[in-house]
Amino acid sequence: xERSALSVTELNNYVKNLVDGDELLxxxxxxxxxxxxxxxxxxxxxxxxxxxxxxLRCVMFKYSAxxxxxxxxxxxxxTAFGRVSVxxxxxxxxxxxxxLMPEGMGDLQVAFEQMKAKLSAEGLFDQAHKKxxxxxxxxxxxxxxxxxxxxHDMIRILGHRWPMTKVILLPVRVQGVEAPAEIAGAIRYxxxxxxxxxxxxxxGGGSLEDLWAFNDERVARAIYASDIPVISAVGHEPDVxxxxxxxxxxxxxxxNAAEIAVPDWHEMQDSLQSYEIRSRQAMEKTLKSLSQRLxxxxxxxxxxDPGVYLDNRRMDLDRARDRLxxxxxxxxxxxxxxxxxxxAALDAMSPLxxxxxxxxxxxxxxxxILKSVKELRPGQELYVRFLDGTADCRVESITEGE
Amino acid sequence: xxxxxxxxxSLQRLDEIVRHLEKGDLPLSDSLALFEEGTGxxxxxxxMLESAEQKVVKLRKGADRQPEELPFEDEA
Numbered sequence: 001x002e003r004s005a006l007s008v009t010e011l012n013n014y015v016k017n018l019v020d021g022d023e024l025l026x027x028x029x030x031x032x033x034x035x036x037x038x039x040x041x042x043x044x045x046x047x048x049x050x051x052x053x054x055x056l057r058c059v060m061f062k063y064s065a066x067x068x069x070x071x072x073x074x075x076x077x078x079t080a081f082g083r084v085s086v087x088x089x090x091x092x093x094x095x096x097x098x099x100l101m102p103e104g105m106g107d108l109q110v111a112f113e114q115m116k117a118k119l120s121a122e123g124l125f126d127q128a129h130k131k132x133x134x135x136x137x138x139x140x141x142x143x144x145x146x147x148x149x150x151x152h153d154m155i156r157i158l159g160h161r162w163p164m165t166k167v168i169l170l171p172v173r174v175q176g177v178e179a180p181a182e183i184a185g186a187i188r189y190x191x192x193x194x195x196x197x198x199x200x201x202x203x204g205g206g207s208l209e210d211l212w213a214f215n216d217e218r219v220a221r222a223i224y225a226s227d228i229p230v231i232s233a234v235g236h237e238p239d240v241x242x243x244x245x246x247x248x249x250x251x252x253x254x255x256n257a258a259e260i261a262v263p264d265w266h267e268m269q270d271s272l273q274s275y276e277i278r279s280r281q282a283m284e285k286t287l288k289s290l291s292q293r294l295x296x297x298x299x300x301x302x303x304x305d306p307g308v309y310l311d312n313r314r315m316d317l318d319r320a321r322d323r324l325x326x327x328x329x330x331x332x333x334x335x336x337x338x339x340x341x342x343x344a345a346l347d348a349m350s351p352l353x354x355x356x357x358x359x360x361x362x363x364x365x366x367x368x369i370l371k372s373v374k375e376l377r378p379g380q381e382l383y384v385r386f387l388d389g390t391a392d393c394r395v396e397s398i399t400e401g402e
Numbered sequence: 403x404x405x406x407x408x409x410x411x412s413l414q415r416l417d418e419i420v421r422h423l424e425k426g427d428l429p430l431s432d433s434l435a436l437f438e439e440g441t442g443x444x445x446x447x448x449x450m451l452e453s454a455e456q457k458v459v460k461l462r463k464g465a466d467r468q469p470e471e472l473p474f475e476d477e478a
Contacts, residue, residue, distance in 0.1 A: 136410040146460065146474075155474075159456035164409060167458040169474055193469050195461065265451060272447055275416050279440045282423035286433050289426065 016086035025084040034076045057094040064098045070111035077103035108208050124224045125245045131229040134197050139166045141196035143186040146171035150204040150254035162262035174203035180216035187222040200257045202233030214241035233257030355387040373398050409450050416443045
């Protein structure tokens, strides 16, 4: 039997037509484990889906791969969506994958966990990096939607608690493709122009999809880079976003953020009052202790009876005067005595005393006392002094010796 | 002077004053001066609290990207 041979291309084309025309193969949904996952510079992703016994080559073209919200990893159980097609060149069939869903969890959940692990490893959630919130912020920048309940709740609570703080809204979209870039941009802008001393960013509750902007890496990095402290306030209490982990403080809701951001006016009134009471009490205590000291002083005798003091001083004075007098008396007597002694001594040595016994003193006309006959010449004049007068004499003759 | 201090500064100073007074180791004239200062600060803080009126603005990027403040209208 003669059969006409088909070319390889013809056969492959035939199979391709069969496959392309099959309704089931046009839209399949297949479960398996990822392996050999490769991302080419072209942006296309190539991988193999396998189970215990078989494997399937898959490709995910760039435009589909861009929509992936998580990072596919080898070994991950997934469900792949797409159509089966034949690759003519190799005569092989493959799955042209349009979407991948992680098994067990939603893709967003997986994406969230992946982002969390990545940023955590980079240190974006480190406690050491977290800044303290200003206790009395002067200006708060709120980065959220200008519509919606969140902004109004925050304005109302801030106004009620601490009206002194100025509220500056930087309106942004909080959901949709544009949201992450807008939120991150507003955070950077607030820092660039030093718009406030505290930032609150967030939005009211919604689905995981609605809150997704706050799981975006760009928002996380902008929060991390902010010099102005940031409070993240996304959704309701159980919703936790990447922003919450990076922010300096997580608020469970926007309203809660407003409560965290500022002190309470009424509590402040109370604490002002307590300062007033404390300072008054302290002052009273000071005055009381001073008056007690005064009382103690008052009870001393010197103050209660000043006469005693004066009497004592008077007696002291008398005693001092007595001592002074006695001392001077003694000194005087001693002086007097020594004077008398001195007088007697002087008297004993006085030439007059000698004269009184009948001696005389001779002197030459110049008054020089003559002690030897050798100083005399006959005819010389001399004065002879007696006790009671002086005689002018002339020397007649001189005899030496006795 | 108290007028120019921010609420936070006033509160800090007030705290200092009360602690000093409570120590009670100051001469009477100093205590009285502090007490008077404290009373003034309390009055100005209370005044700040009483008279505060919330300001809310919406920011817009103006010419050269400079921030421009607009009144915030309720869009609810």
